[in-house]
Amino acid sequence: MQLVLRLIINAFAIWLAAEWVGGIDILSPKENGTGGEILVALAIAVVFTAVNALVKPLVKLLSLPLIVLTLGLFLLLINALMLWLTAEITELVEAPEYGLVVNGFWAAVLGGIIISLVNWVLGVLVPDND
Template sequence: MKLLLKWLLSAVALLCVAYIYSGVEVHSFTSALIAAAVIGLLNTIVRPVLIVLTLPVTLVTLGLFLFVINALMFWAAGSLLGNGFQVHGFGAALLGSLIYSVLSMLIESAVSSLLLQK
């Protein structure tokens, strides 16, 4: 139940990112659901490998390179999905991933506190 709720709210967060920032386009709620699933899969499978491979750069930049990795995951999702979810360039991916990360933290906090009340 928690996973389904987080997935739906992540799709809503993607719609919010597209509404707030014009560099990210989401054409429908279905596209947002698919994009949220793809971003989740990329963050689960590819992101840890990239973090390990870029550990020296991440240490030198005091962790700021993680923003680049997040942007690459966001941009890759846009490239994989094509017309339903589009990210217009690396700068758009960076800003879109920052907004999406903030919204995801809020979602995680809300879902955790909601489930703790039960």
């Protein structure tokens, strides 16, 4: 149940970043309506969660000296790269009208900041079993 809540929070954060940042878009056919956009956002959240679980720890480990040197600000760049990687993976889907599009470095940075903040705020509300 907690995994489903985290996926919903990630989907909401990605949708919010797509609404607020001009260079980030969620591609979904208009004839599918809002329900189709929600399903696409959930699918993007699954990919984003997998990227954060598999790739992000390795990148953080390899860039540890830069993270320490910049007092953690390099983590913003890592979050932007994870968002960009998610967009690249979703573009590999056969249907070109579905997926996440990130246009530009600064859009990825702003989107990464928004997603991190929304995950942090809503993550406080979801109880952890740890």
